[in-house]
Amino acid sequence: MPAHDPYGPVHTAGNAVPPLDGDLDxxxxGIDLIRDGIRLLALDRHTLDDTQTLLATLAGSAGADVIAAVGHLVARLANADHNPALRALPLDVQKQTQRHGELAAYHLADPDLAAHASEASASITGT
Incomplete structure (x- = not known):
């Protein structure tokens, strides 16, 4: 008896996962790793449960998702206290850069930004 395929008959040309465009080489x-992770997530086959979890984890849990983590990274990179490369800049430019990084983190953690991914995740199970 053949092994049960939890995805059903998906190995057909009409059911192929489409390729990705664009590149950040x-x-x-670190960007290569992020790009490779995104590519893996985009091209891999997922169960409904996996899909629901990924939607929430990527962008559907404001303040606790990948988008918010990127925002925190932007704020860290834009802060001379955490990124010594910025210390060569004039103090006013350091402060302006830090402020923009903080605003990026704030806006990327906005619950409105996460609303649609959260709703997409919830709609999978009808919750």
Whole structure:
């Protein structure tokens, strides 16, 4: 008896996961890892439960999702206390850069930004 395929008959040309466009090569090895992770998530096959969890984790849990984590990273990189490269800038430019980083983190953690991904996640189970 053949092994049960939890995804059903998905291995057909009409049911293929479409390829991705665009590239972020050569910026930084960390960006390469992020890009590769996004590519893996986009091209992998997921169960309904996996999909629901991924939607919430990526962008549907304001303040506790990947989008908010990116916001925190932007704020950290824009802060001379955490990024010594910025210390070579004039103090007013350091403060302006820090302020913009903080605003980016604030806006990326906005619950309104997470609302649609959260609703997409919840709609999978009808909750």
């Amino acid at each position: 050569g910026i930084h090895p």
